[in-house]
Amino acid sequence: MDVKHLEEKARGLRKQVIEMLYAAQSGHPGSSLSGMDLLVTLFFSGLLRHDPVKSDMENRDYFILSNGHACPALYAVLAERGYFPKAELKKLRQLGAGAQGHPHRGSLPGVEISSGSLGQGLSVGLGLALASKLRKNDKRSVYVMMSDGEQEEGSTWEAVMYAPKEKLDNLVALVDKNGMQIDGFTKKVMPTLDPLAAKYRAFGWQVQEIDGHNLKAIWKALVKAQRIKKPAVIIAHTVRGKGVSFMENSEHWHAGAITLEQYEMAMEELGS
Amino acid sequence: MQNLKPLKQPIKHALIATRQAFGETLYEVMKENKSVVALTADLGESLRMLKIQEEMPERFFDIGVAEANMVGIAAGLALGGFVPVAGTFAVFMTRAFDHIRMQICQNNLHAVMVGSHGGVSNALDGGSAHALEDIAYMRALPNMTIIYPVDANQTEWAFRAAATLDGPVYLRLYREATAVFTGKDDVFKIGQANIHRTGNDVTIVAAGPSTVMALTAREQLKIAGINAEVIGVHTIKPLDKETIIKSAQKTKRVVTVEDHNINGGLGSAVAEVLGEEQPTLLRRVGVTQFGESGTYPQLTARLGIDAAGIVRAVQQIVNN
Numbered sequence: 001m002d003v004k005h006l007e008e009k010a011r012g013l014r015k016q017v018i019e020m021l022y023a024a025q026s027g028h029p030g031s032s033l034s035g036m037d038l039l040v041t042l043f044f045s046g047l048l049r050h051d052p053v054k055s056d057m058e059n060r061d062y063f064i065l066s067n068g069h070a071c072p073a074l075y076a077v078l079a080e081r082g083y084f085p086k087a088e089l090k091k092l093r094q095l096g097a098g099a100q101g102h103p104h105r106g107s108l109p110g111v112e113i114s115s116g117s118l119g120q121g122l123s124v125g126l127g128l129a130l131a132s133k134l135r136k137n138d139k140r141s142v143y144v145m146m147s148d149g150e151q152e153e154g155s156t157w158e159a160v161m162y163a164p165k166e167k168l169d170n171l172v173a174l175v176d177k178n179g180m181q182i183d184g185f186t187k188k189v190m191p192t193l194d195p196l197a198a199k200y201r202a203f204g205w206q207v208q209e210i211d212g213h214n215l216k217a218i219w220k221a222l223v224k225a226q227r228i229k230k231p232a233v234i235i236a237h238t239v240r241g242k243g244v245s246f247m248e249n250s251e252h253w254h255a256g257a258i259t260l261e262q263y264e265m266a267m268e269e270l271g272s
Numbered sequence: 273m274q275n276l277k278p279l280k281q282p283i284k285h286a287l288i289a290t291r292q293a294f295g296e297t298l299y300e301v302m303k304e305n306k307s308v309v310a311l312t313a314d315l316g317e318s319l320r321m322l323k324i325q326e327e328m329p330e331r332f333f334d335i336g337v338a339e340a341n342m343v344g345i346a347a348g349l350a351l352g353g354f355v356p357v358a359g360t361f362a363v364f365m366t367r368a369f370d371h372i373r374m375q376i377c378q379n380n381l382h383a384v385m386v387g388s389h390g391g392v393s394n395a396l397d398g399g400s401a402h403a404l405e406d407i408a409y410m411r412a413l414p415n416m417t418i419i420y421p422v423d424a425n426q427t428e429w430a431f432r433a434a435a436t437l438d439g440p441v442y443l444r445l446y447r448e449a450t451a452v453f454t455g456k457d458d459v460f461k462i463g464q465a466n467i468h469r470t471g472n473d474v475t476i477v478a479a480g481p482s483t484v485m486a487l488t489a490r491e492q493l494k495i496a497g498i499n500a501e502v503i504g505v506h507t508i509k510p511l512d513k514e515t516i517i518k519s520a521q522k523t524k525r526v527v528t529v530e531d532h533n534i535n536g537g538l539g540s541a542v543a544e545v546l547g548e549e550q551p552t553l554l555r556r557v558g559v560t561q562f563g564e565s566g567t568y569p570q571l572t573a574r575l576g577i578d579a580a581g582i583v584r585a586v587q588q589i590v591n592n
Contacts (some may be wrong), residue, residue: 104378105378105379106379112351113347113351113375113379114375114378114379117370117373117374120370120371120374120375122344123340123341123344123345123347123371124344124345124347124348124351124375125348126341126344127347127348127350127356128348128349128351130333130345130348130349131348131349131351131352131353131354132352134309134330134352135353155338155340155341155344158335158336158340158341159341159344159345161336162336162338162341162345166333
């Protein structure tokens with residue numbers, strides 16, 4: 001894996017996200033920026049079996065974005081990968097656009113499920129992983145990305161509890177642990193969410209904790225997660241709004257409109 | 273399942289619960305079709321799935337007491353090319369509503385959600401176990417088909433049809449054993465109501481096993497000189513408007529009956545159709561409160577959704 005090349009890719013895609021959100025004058029920059037490195041590593045390192053030209057390829061791996069509000073990042077990644085023309089990105093949140101405010105299955109190639117209401121993606125991922133197991137020679141993997149705020153949903157834990165029962169070694173969960181949610185720092189809103197790793201371990205998952213902005217660490221963790229013979233979760237410590245100084249760890253940037261001044265500042269910081 | 277022939281007197285009919293017929297039919301369908309998989313949230317026995325668990329364990333998933341996860345997993349299985357049949361008590365389907373809304377209906381996936389113990393049919397368990405709202409919220413979901421068989425015989429046809437339908441299905445079942453009055457000759461087609469008895473004075477539109485109550489009420493009304501037409505509605509959504517409107521044009525009076533809250537169920541659906549297309553005198557027989565413990569006959573009498581309740585509503589509307 002060419003780390004430098006992918007870091008460059010991630011930087012460019014962060015700019016793409018800022019452009020999309022500025023054009024839409026709404027959306028969720030915080031999580032779109034915090035999860036970008038995870039998405040770039042998964043989609044550009046060759047780990048994910050997929051075909052942008054044939055998005056419904058029969059033996060593809062599945063990627064499920066459970067924290068749907070981070071979809072600008074997913075759309076940008078999919079367009080960069082060639083799933084659909086980049087012109088679609090500029091229509092984010094417009095009436096009739098494929099780039100819906102939250103993912104809507106079928107509205108764009110590569111968007112596997114609808115999401116936005118939190119705590120659902122892992123269950124759907126379990127179903128896909130089970131379906132794969134039911135077909136004896138099917139070796140596909142299922143990747144589910146979640147937010148840390150989403151870990152507060154009860155249904156998340158219904159799914160966490162169930163995956164080891166079925167020994168779903170083809171399931172990899174990624175938690176974009178940026179430490180923030182709508183009402184502020186997760187430590188403040190839900191101080192008992194931590195220790196998160198211990199909770200997953202207690203249910204029988206293989207747990208890795210990594211720096212979610214270190215592409216090499218992400219890649220290594222994904223490779224290990226694929227090989228391990230039980231459900232694996234990668235808890236990625238990230239920074240909300242990563243890459244744009246005034247958005248980083250800011251309580252104001254879960255969602256919101258970007259002004260022209262902020263747009264110019266963000267684009268300059270992300271560089272050319 | 274027993275092959276039952278139609279009999280003339282409802283009261284002498286064999287009593288079989290629709291959930292029983294469901295379990296047996298699901299077993300047969302899963303034997304025939306390897307892409308059908310069964311899920312339950314710790315109610316495999318209640319939904320008569322134990323034989324499936326024993327004989328086809330690889331296609332049976334007990335998700336535990338976790339209805340939302342069950343429906344989410346069903347969505348994934350559907351996306352993965354299988355036909356999931358996910359069953360729990362109708363009253364607990366509420367807990368999976370958001371997953372049904374987002375993953376099953378918005379994605380328009382073919383999954384059969386089975387809500388057993390519908391209405392007050394889980395009588396003795398009391399108010400917390402009575403599902404009186406499920407039809408209302410399922411009706412509000414685009415793409416959803418709602419099937420509520422009138423008896424055990426029809427349940428077999430209903431489930432076989434549901435298993436091959438495209439899109440989301442909610443199948444509402446009963447715990448209580450009720451009279452099997454339809455026969456193999458009764459036509460079953462999703463979206464098509466059945467006129468079980470013809471009459472000219474009033475139309476009784478009934479859903480599910482309440483249709484048995486309507487048939488009994490019809491016999492009592494006959495003594496009073498009232499000739500009622502009885503329509504059994506097994507598909508509440510999409511509703512067979514044509515049959516209902518035609519009958520209303522003939523009788524000029526309609527009474528609906530259902531084991532469900534009076535708001536949002538069959539009565540509301542019929543009122544919407546008649547209000548817009550064939551304004552007709554209407555009385556809705558349904559539940560207006562939460563349930564409580566009691567036997568099924570006691571409860572339906574207290575809540576006014578038994579044959580006597582239907583007779584009262586018909587008399588009101590006929591004398592109007």
